[in-house]
Amino acid sequence: MSESPAPVxxxxxxxxxxxxxxxxxxxxxxxxxxRGRESxxxxxxxxxxxxxxxxxxxxxxxxxxxxxxGQLNGIxxxxxxxxxxxxxxxxxxxxxxxxxxxxxxxxxxxxxxxxEVVTKLRSLLGSLGGDSADDLxxxxxxxxxxxxxxxxxxxxxxxxxxxxxxxxxxxxDRGMLLEPDASGVLQVRVARGRDGESFAPETMNPSRSVLGxxxxxxxxxxxxxxxxxDRNLQSxxxxxxxxxxxxxxxxxxxxxxxxxSSPMEAPRRQLLGALYLDSRRTTTFSALDRQILDALGAxxxxxxxxxxxxxxERERQRLEQELSIARQIQQALVPQGLQDYPHLAVTxxxxxxxxxxxxxxxxxxxxDGRIAIMISDVAGKGLGAALLTTMLxxxxxxxxxxxxxxxxxxHLNSFLCDRAAVGRYATMFFGLLDxxxxxxxxxxxxxSPLLLRRGEVxxxxxxxxxxxxxxxxxxxxxxxxxxxxGDTLLLYTDGVTEAEDRDRNLFGAGRLKEAVSRHKDSxxxxxxxxxLSAVERFAEGAxxxxxxxxxxxxxxxxxxGTARTETxxxxxxxxxx
Amino acid sequence: xxxxxxxxxGGITRVLxxxxxxxxxxxxxxxRMNVLAGxxxxxxxxxxxxxxxxxxxxxxxxxxAQAVRRRGGKVAxxxxxxxxxxxxxxxxxxxxxxxxxxxxxxxxALC
Numbered sequence: 001m002s003e004s005p006a007p008v009x010x011x012x013x014x015x016x017x018x019x020x021x022x023x024x025x026x027x028x029x030x031x032x033x034x035r036g037r038e039s040x041x042x043x044x045x046x047x048x049x050x051x052x053x054x055x056x057x058x059x060x061x062x063x064x065x066x067x068x069x070g071q072l073n074g075i076x077x078x079x080x081x082x083x084x085x086x087x088x089x090x091x092x093x094x095x096x097x098x099x100x101x102x103x104x105x106x107x108x109x110x111x112x113x114x115x116e117v118v119t120k121l122r123s124l125l126g127s128l129g130g131d132s133a134d135d136l137x138x139x140x141x142x143x144x145x146x147x148x149x150x151x152x153x154x155x156x157x158x159x160x161x162x163x164x165x166x167x168x169x170x171x172x173d174r175g176m177l178l179e180p181d182a183s184g185v186l187q188v189r190v191a192r193g194r195d196g197e198s199f200a201p202e203t204m205n206p207s208r209s210v211l212g213x214x215x216x217x218x219x220x221x222x223x224x225x226x227x228x229x230d231r232n233l234q235s236x237x238x239x240x241x242x243x244x245x246x247x248x249x250x251x252x253x254x255x256x257x258x259x260x261s262s263p264m265e266a267p268r269r270q271l272l273g274a275l276y277l278d279s280r281r282t283t284t285f286s287a288l289d290r291q292i293l294d295a296l297g298a299x300x301x302x303x304x305x306x307x308x309x310x311x312x313e314r315e316r317q318r319l320e321q322e323l324s325i326a327r328q329i330q331q332a333l334v335p336q337g338l339q340d341y342p343h344l345a346v347t348x349x350x351x352x353x354x355x356x357x358x359x360x361x362x363x364x365x366x367x368d369g370r371i372a373i374m375i376s377d378v379a380g381k382g383l384g385a386a387l388l389t390t391m392l393x394x395x396x397x398x399x400x401x402x403x404x405x406x407x408x409x410x411h412l413n414s415f416l417c418d419r420a421a422v423g424r425y426a427t428m429f430f431g432l433l434d435x436x437x438x439x440x441x442x443x444x445x446x447x448s449p450l451l452l453r454r455g456e457v458x459x460x461x462x463x464x465x466x467x468x469x470x471x472x473x474x475x476x477x478x479x480x481x482x483x484x485x486g487d488t489l490l491l492y493t494d495g496v497t498e499a500e501d502r503d504r505n506l507f508g509a510g511r512l513k514e515a516v517s518r519h520k521d522s523x524x525x526x527x528x529x530x531x532l533s534a535v536e537r538f539a540e541g542a543x544x545x546x547x548x549x550x551x552x553x554x555x556x557x558x559x560x561g562t563a564r565t566e567t568x569x570x571x572x573x574x575x576x577x
Numbered sequence: 578x579x580x581x582x583x584x585x586x587g588g589i590t591r592v593l594x595x596x597x598x599x600x601x602x603x604x605x606x607x608x609r610m611n612v613l614a615g616x617x618x619x620x621x622x623x624x625x626x627x628x629x630x631x632x633x634x635x636x637x638x639x640x641x642a643q644a645v646r647r648r649g650g651k652v653a654x655x656x657x658x659x660x661x662x663x664x665x666x667x668x669x670x671x672x673x674x675x676x677x678x679x680x681x682x683x684x685x686a687l688c
Contacts, residue, residue, distance in 0.1 A: 379632035380600060425636060427668075445668045464669040470639055471673050 010057075010064060012043060013104040030058035033095070033103075034069070049097050057105075062086060064107060071096045155307045156190065162303055163192040163275075166296050170248060170285060172277035176204055177300070178211070179273040186211055186274055206276045207247055214249035214274065220293045222248045222285045247278040248285045250293055252301035254308075272304045323355045323383065330356050330386055333393060335363050341371050343435050347524040348551040349532070351544070358385025358424075359493045359549035362393060366400055369435060375446065375491040375551050376428040379467075388424045392468075396430070405430050405442045409468060409476040413444075416469025425469035429491055437483035437555050442476055444468045447497065450513060452488040455520040457513045460489075483555040488527070490516055491553075495546035499535045502542045507535055524552045578602035580609050587688045590617040595626040598634025607637050614641035618650040619687040625656035630664040642674050653683045 010026035024043050034041040034054040045054075054071040057064060067084040068075045073096035075082055087093075093103040163175040173194055178186040188206065191199035214221040223246055253269040275297060279285065338346045348361050358378035365371050376392055378385040395412055399405060409430070416422060429449060431441040441460070445467035448459040460481060466474030483489075492512070499507040515534040519527040528550055535548065578596035585591050592613060596602055613620065622638060624630075630638075642652040654676045657665060665671055677683035 377632075379636060420640065423636070425632075427632075447667075464667045464671075466669045470636060470668065471643065471670070473673065474669070 010105070010107045013106060014043070014045075015102045015104060017099065017101070026057060029064075030056045032056050032069075043103075045095070045101060047097075047100050049100060050095055054095055055093075057087065060086065063088075064105075066093065066105075073097065155311070158303060158307065159190045160192055160198065162300055163190060164196055166275060166277060166300070167192060167194050169292060169296065170277050171279070172248070172285075173279045173281075174199070174204075174277070176201075176206055176276040177273060177304075178206065178276060179304075180271060186215075188276075189273070206278070210247045210249050211274060211276065214251050215271070218251060218253075218269075220248065220250040220290070220297060222246070222293075246281065246285050247276065248293065249277075250275040250297040250300070252297055252304055254301060254305045272301055272308070275300050326356045326383055326386060330360075330390070333390060334360060338363060341365070343437075343556055344371055344373075344433060345524055345554040345556060346373075346552070347528050349528060349549065351532075351548045352381075353495070353544045353547055354382045356383055356386035357381065357547035357549075358389060359495065359547035360389040360393060361491065361549055361551040362396070363551070363553075364397070364400065366432065367402065370432045372396075372399060372430065372432055373489075373491065373551065373553055374428065374430040375449075375493060375549060376426050377446065377493040377495075377547070377549070378426045379424050381546065385424060388422065388426065392426060392428070404478075405432065405440075406476050406478050409442055409444060413466070413468050413474050413476070414472065417472040422469075425467050427467045427494075431489075433483070433553075433555065437485065437487070437557070438480065439483050439489075440478055440480050442478050444474075444476060447492065447494055447509075449492070450490040450516055452490065452516055452520060453484060454486075455517065457517045485555060485557040488524070488552065488554045490527070490531070491551040492531075493547060493549040495544070495548040496531070496535060496550065498546060499539050499548070500542055500545065501538055501540055507538050511538065524554055528552050578605040580606045582613065585621065585684065587619065587684065589619040589621050589684060589687050591621045591623055593623045593626070597629040597631075598627050598637065599629060599631040600633045602629075603631070603633040603637040610637055610641040611644075614644040617645060618648075620645050620650065620652045621655055621683055621687060622652065623655050624661055625658070627661055628658065630657075630661040635664060635668060635670070639670060639674070651687050653677055653687050655680060655683045 010031075012024045012026065014022040014024060016022075026042075028042060031043070032039070032041045032053070033043045033045070033056065034052050035045055035047065035050040036052060037044045039052045041052075041054075049072070051069075051071045053069045055075050056067050056069050058067065059065070063086045065084060066075070066077065066082065066087050068082065075096065076094040077085055077087070078092050079094075087105045087107070089105065089107045091105045093105060094100075095103070159177050163177055166172070167175040174191065176188050176191045179189045181187045188201040188204040191201055191204045193199060210221060210223055251274050252272045254272045277285070334350060335348075338348055340346060346363055348363070350357065350359055350361065352359065358381055359376070360378075361373075361375040363371065363373050374396065376389065378388045378392070392412065395415075396408060399408055409428075416425060426444070427446040428444040429441065429446040430443075431439050431449075433439050443461065443465045445465050448461045451458050451460055461479065466476065468474075497507055497509050497512055501507075511534065512531065515531045516527070519530045522530065531550060532548075578594070578598065578601065580595075581593045583591050583593070590613060592610070594606065598606075620642065622642070624638075627634075638654070645652050652674050654665065654670075654674055656678055657676060662676065665676060670676075675683075675686055677686065
């Protein structure tokens with residue numbers, strides 16, 4: 001506030017159409033408004049239609065000004081388009097769009113602020129019918145409770161503090177906060193005594209009948225003397241057992257969310273819980289003002305409501321973090337910066353449609369000098385499929401210890417069939433290329449790699465084969481072909497051929513072959529890029545519904561001095577933005 | 578994706594699948610298929626109205642079929658359209674579960 005001409009207390013009411021209003025203090029000038037916090041915004045609005053740098057409030061020579069910093073469709077002050085202008089208390093600011101949130105600018109000088117608080121206090125005290133020290137104390141506590149809303153304390157402490165305040169304000173013996181459990185029954189979550197002690201929630205036995213009455217009336221209920229109350233309450237077991245004399249129950253409702261189904265019908269309020277206060281003295285709550293109870297209820301509801309939002313947000317963040325760890329691990333497991341081998345040039349790409357994917361490829365050298373090239377596609381998508389790719393990769397890396405590929409396929413198949421609850425299986429192509437161009441391969445229902453030889457495109461094989469982990473009686477066999485120097489093999493997953501356009505037509509093997517043959521003289525990187533762009537052009541912006549993975553290898557005889565050395569683009573995973 | 582069943586002569590349960598057997602389709606029929614696998618001896622899976630068979634969809638057919646076979650029952654697939662049959666053949670499923678385009682032949686094979 002140092003730049004502002006006079007000490008002012010400015011804040012902004014952020015009015016949403018679908019959730020409670022927020023109040024944001026202007027503690028620093030210029031005060032930046034926009035989407036997200038990354039651009040240094042003081043008021044971050046979570047709405048994709050709001051520009052990252054939307055508007056700024058700053059101190060001008062003649063007062064506090066607002067300035068458009070690049071909001072699409074401009075900003076409006078009291079309905080008028082404004083690129084820059086002075087703000088007055090109560091001005092309504094709209095940011096580009098009609099149905100987003102509305103900002104209301106509030107400004108008071110410090111002196112005015114204090115004066116107003118005193119006036120408000122006096123008028124409130126007046127309405128309470130006296131100016132006793134007790135009432136003043138009650139109000140102070142209420143204000144303190146309000147400030148708890150913005151505190152960073154753990155939720156349990158906030159709830160306990162709120163109960164402590166409620167106990168002091170109402171002179172109750174005990175205070176409890178109840179929340180509905182999964183079946184909707186109110187259960188004690190926090191319980192406190194008048195000396196600030198905590199009680200174990202499960203030992204509490206609030207009067208269910210008084211609670212029920214408050215829920216039914218949807219309003220605060222005070223029972224001055226439970227013994228004299230109506231017969232239903234009088235006979236209530238818990239009241240008799242505990243010899244309670246009086247209780248106050250305030251149901252807590254969240255702000256209505258969403259639209260009412262019809263204009264005649266008010267949106268249903270969501271029950272968040274209840275505040276339950278009781279005392280062994282009959283007249284404890286008799287002098288209690290209705291306004292204080294309502295204010296307490298509103299505060300408690302607001303604290304609970306915010307706490308729930310916060311909990312959900314934390315849970316969402318935690319899941320997001322876990323997923324990002326999974327993604328990092330998957331990224332780290334695929335070959336990074338694919339290198340060329342003396343007799344093999346390599347490039348590859350894995351583009352999962354979710355954060356993590358069920359496709360994977362690998363290239364590694366065996367002790368005998370042969371190079372393993374493999375590609376696999378696990379059924380399903382996302383984290384479930386990604387977990388299995390990791391296990392497959394681990395198992396196949398065992399081949400560097402000299403195990404036959406076919407044996408590994410059989411082993412993996414029975415391993416997965418024995419654990420049917422895993423619920424996943426995989427298609428796979430595994431090849432071993434020796435220095436002389438001999439390619440031994442095992443396939444498991446994976447689409448045949450395409451062979452590009454002297455401009456002609458063909459398939460290595462046709463006909464079916466069993467996938468890994470679907471059928472226990474599956475059999476696998478090793479096959480063999482001879483590659484010629486300059487031969488290129490394209491390994492791919494069905495995310496390529498099953499890429500769909502907007503009318504759900506498939507890209508198909510035919511278009512893939514065409515794309516490959518168009519690049520018969522290209523480098524591997526160009527070939528790969530050409531295929532990807534052919535798929536993208538075909539999809540015309542339709543969203544990618546499966547992982548897309550390509551692995552391109554070109555055999556070159558090591559002693560052949562004329563064999564071109566490929567300059568490689570970095571391989572590895574490419575992840576969606 | 579919808580699934581319905583009808584009883585045929587000879588204690589055969591005919592399962593009629595209708596729609597796309599993609600990830601969502603598979604999720605929609607999995608439970609019913611598992612229940613059927615546990616209660617049927619002869620299962621005729623009618624695929625005529627399945628327009629797409631994805632990898633998870635394939636699993637939704639094969640796993641229950643294998644369960645029936647393990648209990649000594651029989652399973653036949655009936656009437657897949659060409660792109661669905663292609664998927665079945667690419668996975669060698671026809672070597673484990675017979676595929677028929679003639680209903681009578683399928684019934685004879687099951688009894």
